[in-house]
Amino acid sequence: MRADKIKTIIGNINDLPYKTILFDGTWGVGKSYAVNEALAGNPDVCKISMFGMTDARQIYHEVLFQLALKNNVGGKIGEIANNIIEGAAKVWDKVGQARDVVQNIANERELFLLLSKEFTFLHIVVIDDLERMNSNMNLEEIFGIIEELKQCNYVKVILVANTAEMSKDKKEIFDKYSEKVIERTYAITERAESVEWSKLHIHAQFIEKFLNLHKVENLRTLEKAQRFYDDVILFCEDCNKDEFLEELRLICYAIVVESTHNLYYKEDDPNNTDSVKKMVSSIENTLEHRIGKYLYGTKSSNNLTGMLLRYYQEGTLDKEQLEAEYRLFLKSGDKPNYYKTDAEIKVMLPDLKKGLLQAKNIVELNEFADSYMVWSDILEEDNEDVLTIYKNGLNKMLKQAVRDGKEEILTHSYDLFHMSSDKVKIIYMEENENMKEFLIETYVEHLRITTHGEKAYQFSYKLRNYFSNSYYHEIIMTKVDQLYNKTSFPVGDVDQNRYHTCYNIMYLLYHADKEKFLNYCTDIKKDCDKMSRHRIEVLSEEIMKDQKT
Structure with a gap:
């Protein structure tokens, strides 16, 4: 049965001989959606989801507030307004007795059963997500509550479930008792047509x-x-x-x-x-x-x-x-x-080449180059000039990324850019590899000139970390001697930032060649003031201590 038949069934619920019906079907087929559509605007409906409910008696709480007391907000019974208590007093002879009942949450069931005796037209209770009930809840107890509700004056119960998803123990109880409680089951197998x-x-x-x-x-x-x-x-x-x-x-x-x-x-x-x-x-x-x-x-x-x-x-x-x-x-x-035809692809290629020349970033550059190469290769067009444009543009952009301290781009393979052209992949990986040496050269050159500022600290920190990387280690070993100058040591104008930068550089020099580093420290201390000598000694001892530990 299609889910939109639910609207027809609920539309005729007044005339149906059943007090309890079940709409059973797979998740997502639209059962709840159709039920909500059919009952939209009806003020005499209580909608309950078993998902998240921990106590079956909460069903009485919801039907009491949503149906009998017409308060969809809910809340503790003891906090209801005086007019509700006065309404409850119509069932009991004394307001005091009514107040005693509503102050006790255990009496929500009793209060609803009494108030429902005053119903003169149909009230509907919808219990959804039956298969999602808490594992600690007793399905037999829930069936008992449903049976009691349907015995109330002018009350009918609609159940919505996917019984195929019930746990094994719950399904056994369902199969055992459902026939006694549920009077008609509608199997919903297809999404609503409309x-x-x-x-x-x-x-x-x-x-x-x-x-x-x-x-x-x-x-x-x-x-x-x-x-x-x-x-x-x-x-x-x-x-x-x-x-x-x-x-x-x-x-x-x-x-x-x-x-x-x-x-x-x-x-x-x-x-x-x-x-x-x-x-x-x-x-x-x-x-x-x-x-x-x-x-x-x-x-x-x-x-x-x-x-x-x-x-x-x-x-x-x-x-x-x-x-x-x-x-x-x-x-x-x-x-x-x-x-497209060959002619149509040829017309498109100049635009792709223009996009390549005007690319604002590496992402655009890769996209336009890859697209150009894929289609021009199919047409067997000469595209060596475009490969050169791509290579030069990539080289320029990668160098700028390194200068800006965004060298993480070098860790990205061509897979990240979803490239299809092998020619573009090869150039990308070649330039990517070549750029790693440029990265070390850039850092060393900057630190050779100055060790002041945040950028110098970041470059020194990255160099120190890269030293333990097998690929970068060899490159750093060929460049590190350029850092043997006073700028690399905490001499003269020193602040906290430069102090840590010098530590990172001294760490590299020591681990690259311990003997050369110690000899240089001895020489440089001869030509600097006492505080500078003290800082060099402190950092040297710390570096050597770190190696021992």
Whole structure:
């Protein structure tokens, strides 16, 4: 049965001969959504979720406040207003007696049962998430409460559950007692045919087209996909072309839906002995390949899909990289590159080259270079000049990143940028490796000139840490002698920052060549004042002590 049939059933609940009914179906199919829609605006409804409830008697608390006392806020019985106590006194002869009852939480059941005798029209109790009840709760006791509620005057109970997800012990009790308490069970197996998507903040035209192609029954998954898209567009302040945002939304939905439900995953055929077919099947079953089945005809690159999948799985998204993908999208024209003719690709290449020349950061540079090389290689175009442009631009940007103290970029492999062109990958890794020597040269040159300031301290601290790295160690050993000068020692004008910078440099010199370092300290102390000598001795002793420990 489709979930939208729930509205029809509840719409006729006055005429139904049943006092207790159950809507049973898989999570996310829209049971609760349909029940809430059917009962919207009805003031004589009490909605209870078993999720988080610790005591079955809380059911009486909720029905008392929501149905009998019409106070949806709830609260302790002893705090209800005088007019409610006076209303309760209509059941008892004396207000005092009523006050005594409501002051005792154990009497919530008794109070509701008495007040319900005054009901003259239907009141509905909805108990949702039955399968999510606390493991310590007694399902048999809950069935007893449901049985007692349905015996009340003008009260009917609607249960909502996914009994397939009940724990084994709870399911045994359910099977044993449900027939005695539940008079009719409706199996909800399909999502509602008609859903008010706007209430779920989902674009109706988009989702109807999406569901026509991809059979998703779980409304919660679709809500989750929409929230992921809403998350991603927070990074898209400057990406205002509707076509791009539509593709972005499709990618987000594809990632969430396929990651959750594996709609396009195919079980291996145990009878298949063909190694080639097995390999093809394995490739087709990768998540990236399955997500691609949602994206036929889109203009966005595989890089964008990979980037968003990584964000979904790991929570890492580079805004600059996303904006670079947007600019690539704008330059790709009116249809996906994959479907273009040779002539159309040739027309596009100059724009990609221009984007490469105008790239503002490494992310953009890599994106434009990679895209240019992929399509120009397919056309067998000569692209050596573009590779040179890319190499020079990358070299310049990496050097600037090092000078700015942002050398963490050197730890990023080409995988981070989702590159496809082997030519671009090779150049990126070569320049990345070459830049490590430039990094050490930059730090040493700066410290050779000055050890004052925060930048000098940061450079010295990083050099000291890199000294234990096998790759950097060899480079530092070839450069460290340049630091043998008075600037590297706490001589003359010294503040706390420079003092720690000198310690880091002296640490390097000592560990690079202990004998040379000690001899230099002896010589330099001859030409400096007493406080400078004292500082050199203190730091030297500390460095040697650290080595012993």
